[in-house]
Amino acid sequence: MSTIESILTENRIFKPSQNFTEQANLSEWQEYKKLLTEADSDYEGFWARMATENIDWNKPFSKILNSDNPPFFRWFEDGELNVSWNCLDRHLTTQPNKVAIIFESDDGNVTRITYKQLYHRVCQLSNGLSKELKILPGDRVIIYMPMSIEAVVAMQACARIGATHSVVFGGFSAKSLQDRIIDAGANCVITADGGIRNGKEVFLKNTVDEALGSGGCECVKHVVVYQRTKSTINMDTKKDIWMHDLVQNQPDVSNPVWVSSEHPLFILYTSGSTGKPKGVQHSSGGYLLQAQLTMKWSFDYKQKDIFWCTADVGWVTGHTYIAYGPLAVGATQVIFEGVPTYPDANRFWQMIANHSVTVFYTAPTAIRSLIKLGKDLPKQHNLTSLRLLGSVGEPINPEAWVWYHSTVGSGKCPIVDTWWQTETGGHMITPLPGITPLKPGSCTLPLPGIVADVVDESGESVEKGKGGILVIKKPWPSMIRNIWGDPERFKKTYFPDDFDGKYYLAGDGANRDADGYYWIMGRIDDVLVVSGHNLGTMEIESALVAHPLVAEAAVVGKPDNVKGETIVAFVVLQGDLPIGDESDQTAQILRNWVTKQIGPVAKPEEIRFGDNLPKTRSGKIMRRLLRSIAKDEEITQDTSTLENPSILEQLKKVR
Numbered sequence: 179m180s181t182i183e184s185i186l187t188e189n190r191i192f193k194p195s196q197n198f199t200e201q202a203n204l205s206e207w208q209e210y211k212k213l214l215t216e217a218d219s220d221y222e223g224f225w226a227r228m229a230t231e232n233i234d235w236n237k238p239f240s241k242i243l244n245s246d247n248p249p250f251f252r253w254f255e256d257g258e259l260n261v262s263w264n265c266l267d268r269h270l271t272t273q274p275n276k277v278a279i280i281f282e283s284d285d286g287n288v289t290r291i292t293y294k295q296l297y298h299r300v301c302q303l304s305n306g307l308s309k310e311l312k313i314l315p316g317d318r319v320i321i322y323m324p325m326s327i328e329a330v331v332a333m334q335a336c337a338r339i340g341a342t343h344s345v346v347f348g349g350f351s352a353k354s355l356q357d358r359i360i361d362a363g364a365n366c367v368i369t370a371d372g373g374i375r376n377g378k379e380v381f382l383k384n385t386v387d388e389a390l391g392s393g394g395c396e397c398v399k400h401v402v403v404y405q406r407t408k409s410t411i412n413m414d415t416k417k418d419i420w421m422h423d424l425v426q427n428q429p430d431v432s433n434p435v436w437v438s439s440e441h442p443l444f445i446l447y448t449s450g451s452t453g454k455p456k457g458v459q460h461s462s463g464g465y466l467l468q469a470q471l472t473m474k475w476s477f478d479y480k481q482k483d484i485f486w487c488t489a490d491v492g493w494v495t496g497h498t499y500i501a502y503g504p505l506a507v508g509a510t511q512v513i514f515e516g517v518p519t520y521p522d523a524n525r526f527w528q529m530i531a532n533h534s535v536t537v538f539y540t541a542p543t544a545i546r547s548l549i550k551l552g553k554d555l556p557k558q559h560n561l562t563s564l565r566l567l568g569s570v571g572e573p574i575n576p577e578a579w580v581w582y583h584s585t586v587g588s589g590k591c592p593i594v595d596t597w598w599q600t601e602t603g604g605h606m607i608t609p610l611p612g613i614t615p616l617k618p619g620s621c622t623l624p625l626p627g628i629v630a631d632v633v634d635e636s637g638e639s640v641e642k643g644k645g646g647i648l649v650i651k652k653p654w655p656s657m658i659r660n661i662w663g664d665p666e667r668f669k670k671t672y673f674p675d676d677f678d679g680k681y682y683l684a685g686d687g688a689n690r691d692a693d694g695y696y697w698i699m700g701r702i703d704d705v706l707v708v709s710g711h712n713l714g715t716m717e718i719e720s721a722l723v724a725h726p727l728v729a730e731a732a733v734v735g736k737p738d739n740v741k742g743e744t745i746v747a748f749v750v751l752q753g754d755l756p757i758g759d760e761s762d763q764t765a766q767i768l769r770n771w772v773t774k775q776i777g778p779v780a781k782p783e784e785i786r787f788g789d790n791l792p793k794t795r796s797g798k799i800m801r802r803l804l805r806s807i808a809k810d811e812e813i814t815q816d817t818s819t820l821e822n823p824s825i826l827e828q829l830k831k832v833r
């Protein structure tokens with residue numbers, strides 16, 4: 179890692195316009211420096227001030243950071259709050275009739291809901307869950323929903339009663355859902371009959387039935403079903419209940435359950451490079467603080483904004499920048515059920531124009547595919563309402579950045595390229611749009627209170643201009659608290675012995691340039707980023723190996739202009755090497771299998787069969803060699819540790 183150099187040379191600099199800077203929440207370098215100095219001289223005092231000024235506590239905290247048992251850090255632990263109260267009740271007197279959510283469905287139907295209406299909806303569902311279904315604080319509730327107002331209501335209702343939610347992305351298969359239900363030990367699932375994307379129905383309730391029917395999910399006592407599509411589904415009278423029936427006679431007010439700042443607000447499963455998905459456990463107070471601060475700092479939130487984050491609530495971006503952050507600051511936000519390309523590639527631009535969106539936050543993969551489908555389409559729409567653009571999920575290529583800036587933002591909107599992770603809870607390294615000069619492709623500088631660094635394998639800071647391992651050197655309030663049910667894995671994964679357990683290991687490679695700007699170079703392990711989704715190789719490999727025909731499998735990414743990466747799988751079959759048609763047929767069987775096991779996003783684009791895989795003597799698969807083969811590149815890397823070099827020639831030839 180310490181030898182990694184940035185191959186990207188990007189010298190363009192974009193300064194915020196005077197107009198933008200004048201109105202920005204943070205508008206001068208001195209202000210930023212002052213915050214940095216404050217955090218530097220009194221780290222805990224800085225965070226205590228932020229937490230006091232931004233969050234409404236039912237009982238104020240007296241302890242700031244508890245580091246007695248690192249890396250299990252605890253922030254504001256004796257403080258009591260309710261996250262839903264902070265997102266809803268506190269706006270009831272100041273702005274009850276402000277629109278909280280503008281929901282646009284796949285077919286273009288628009289629904290608006292005010293803060294007061296949202297509050298009542300959340301109260302009714304929370305009453306239904308706690309009084310009727312007897313869901314208690316600390317119980318885990320799985321949410322498997324389409325993008326909808328109801329998905330946010332479900333998350334907020336859980337937060338209100340102190341239940342810990344775990345949202346599972348609606349594109350995941352029954353098997354993935356089942357694994358997560360079992361790991362979380364959930365007693366309730368909130369789902370919908372279906373969702374509509376791209377003009378087609380996604381049958382969610384059927385998938386829930388399949389997951390629950392596969393065994394191991396006996397912990398689930400209730401399934402709450404939101405009626406979205408009205409298609410025929412199976413309702414089990416013992417377990418299943420329609421959401422509209424559950425809330426029908428419930429009072430539309432409720433007292434929130436006050437919880438400790440450390441109470442787990444949610445678990446969100448994320449794929450790692452090895453082993454099963456990790457249940458990233460977040461807190462309440464610290465998490466909410468970063469969600470709120472970054473709405474103000476990174477997104478320069480203003481009362482009049484129409485904020486639109488295009489992520490799905492199944493990912494952390496949809497948690498922090500849909501379900502919690504925008505509501506905590508009292509914003510009006512757009513929520514979209516569909517996809518950017520339906521009915522055609524004008525959809526995003528049309529929606530920005532129709533809803534007068536001011537702050538637009540999306541992923542590089544969406545930007546790349548929209549460039550491909552219609553470079554000039556944004557020009558056909560009135561996008562003058564936009565004042566700020568954001569990017570998240572993977573490094574954005576400078577050319578895509580420049581297109582986004584000039585064509586979507588008309589050259590006047592700063593772009594906040596926000597680096598963060600499921601585990602960090604909120605933005606970490608990101609521009610302050612009124613202050614930071616931007617360099618396309620760089621997420622620029624750490625936010626105040628975030629102590630990032632780039633180090634080599636021994637934990638020493640690398641000099642500017644060199645690449646290395648991205649670490650965070652001090653605990654911060656919105657950090658991951660644990661891997662659900664697996665504290666040892668939490669320690670090993672994020673606070674490894676390599677750095678004496680002191681630094682948080684982000685798992686990304688990064689380069690810092692002469693100005694101290696951070697350039698993320700991707701994962702240091704083998705996680706693939708396909709269409710904006712981070713997929714663990716191990717999960718896909720495990721799915722392949724679970725098929726009776728397969729003996730071994732290794733999965734690597736192959737660069738793709740649109741998807742970021744496509745998946746290439748190298749497979750060793752139980753039987754002989756297949757030839758001709760047999761090879762194609764087997765590949766198809768395995769592709770379908772992976773789709774069923776994990777979901778379409780994990781489907782390998784290409785499957786190559788071999789007699790073996792390249793392995794080190796200790797038995798580790800050398801994926802970096804497979805990456806070169808997948809790209810049809812000459813192998814120039816060191817192969818001296820390879821146990822079976824001849825296999826490389828075979829894998830190159832065999833398709």
Ligand code: PRX
Nearest residue numbers: 570571572573595596597598599600698712
């Ligand atoms: O590799 C980094 C990449 O996405 C990873 C985190 O993925 P996930 O937990 O799914 O969260 C995605 C949404 C926050 C990071 O370790 N990543 C995320 N944002 C950026 C990024 N890489 C480069 N630039 C970014 N802005």
